[in-house]
Amino acid sequence: ESQKETLGFQTEVKQLLNLMINSLYSNKEIFLRELISNASDAEDKLRFAALKDDSLFENDPDLKIRLDYDADKNTVTLTDNGIGMTRDDVVQNLGTIARSGTAEFLKQLSGDEKKDSRLIGQFGVGFYSSFIVADAVEVFTRRAGAPVEEGVHWESKGDGEFTIENVDLEERGTRIVLHLKDDAKEFADGFRLRNLVKKYSDHISFPVVMKSESEEEGEKDKYETVNDATALWTLSRSEIKDEEYKEFYKHISHDFEDPLTWSHNKVEGKLDYTSLLYIPGRAPFDLYNREAPRGLKLYVQRVFIMDDAEQFLPLYLRFTKGVIDSNDLSLNVSREILQNDSTVDSIRTAVTKRVLDMLSKLAKKEPEKYQQFWDEFGTVLKEGPAEDFSNREKIAGLLRFASTHTGEQAQTVSLDDYIGRMKEGQNKIYYITADNFMAAKSSPHLEVFRKKGIEVLILSDRIDEWMMGYLNEYDGKQFQDVARGDLDLGEVETEEDKKHKEEAAEEHKELLERIKTALGDRVQEVRVTNRLTDSPACLVVADFDMGAQMKKIMEAAGQ
Ligand code: ADP
């Protein structure tokens, strides 16, 4: 099928292209980072594939990325000698978006540049960002190891369709030619391109080479490396600037915005690995999609092995991005092997601690940034107490709640804050769960607490009641659901209160019995309480019964 075909982009691609070109207009230069990032990924993939079959190098083992421009023709050309693509790969990769949920995501885009550019940042635009600066894009590519005739030429004006045909290509890998728009001619300039490479791609693992601009005899037109070309995580922390950490994050994460924080560690001894872990500033649009890619980029002895290695992190830390470079694992390691490998288990335990420590540190040193983290990822972290028994206390310390102290829906109160405000004699951490914040806040169960000035945490996320099932205590203090069982206010309940309650129970014995008879099986017990100040009565759940929220979840599941 060497003949030329014209194919339409998938609808989602068309939408993305339109929206992206508008919303990233003031952010044009990122196209180069995206293309270099892809070229670097392609080199990584080739090096990995060549571990098994070194004929894929085709006598050209010197992996590099070449950047050329032509100021007369207004073109910028990026060439890599990486893995390349087959014709089918090209149709798939450069004509569709494979992530599920894309269509719904795109519906949220409004046409408002600021808002959309943020949303698109969560999504990542990748290759399609070429069309921010180019009104025509050509791709020449041949898969490593495929015959010369299986080269592919792809071309599009970004207007809804593309053409594809087979051409002879001597060199494996991918060449992308951008025909610059009038308002993007500035990029056909050596100085500008060099700056962008330094700025965005200094510490990718491969050299980016450009023709020398020197006029000297013998130097002119010779290719020279313009980036540092050492993988960032292999440098020592003191050599790395914050800006470089941030750019590297964007390179590996497909995110446009800066990370909130990071942690870079070389571990030697029983285990021998380097980890570079990042906390993103914004949740990806598919955070709750179980199929969405997650995990770290895995390298073994600096050789890229795979993206999205899930085994190095528990699910509740799935927002973490980063790189693991292990000297203990074998270059042949596969996903299957990762699943039952004791080295991997040890690294995972250590990495989990690192992430939790990084978050604790952020919470202490930069509470505002921590709050941003919480607002984006808090509900994911709430899966932690159930999933990770051994780190429950640490995770609990990272939780943030709404509370009667602030009276606001925003989850800003930590357990340490709460404990710091506990009344003398109070020995429990009180909380209430409800379907929504307003219902919880106006619950009669809170009356006595208000009267006594005792703070109650207000939990109204879907996951909360379930989570509390896994949290028994924090800092030696038990959690107590205020809607459960016989309320014990500890020392805060005075002898007088207790006496009063007992007297009332005695005095109204008959009434209590009459109510119990009237309600029959619908209640277990009717008793006098100090819980209420204004309301005449309230329902409570026995200590070991399912909570109201849990009941609803079970009912919805048909139980
Ligand atoms: P992402 O990099 O997040 O996968 P992109 O839109 O940047 O998304 O690229 C889409 C896909 O196209 C890549 O996953 C890859 O399979 C393919 N691709 C893009 N550029 C290259 C390249 N230079 N060499 C080989 N494959 C590439």
Ligand code: MG
């Ligand atoms: Mg990409």
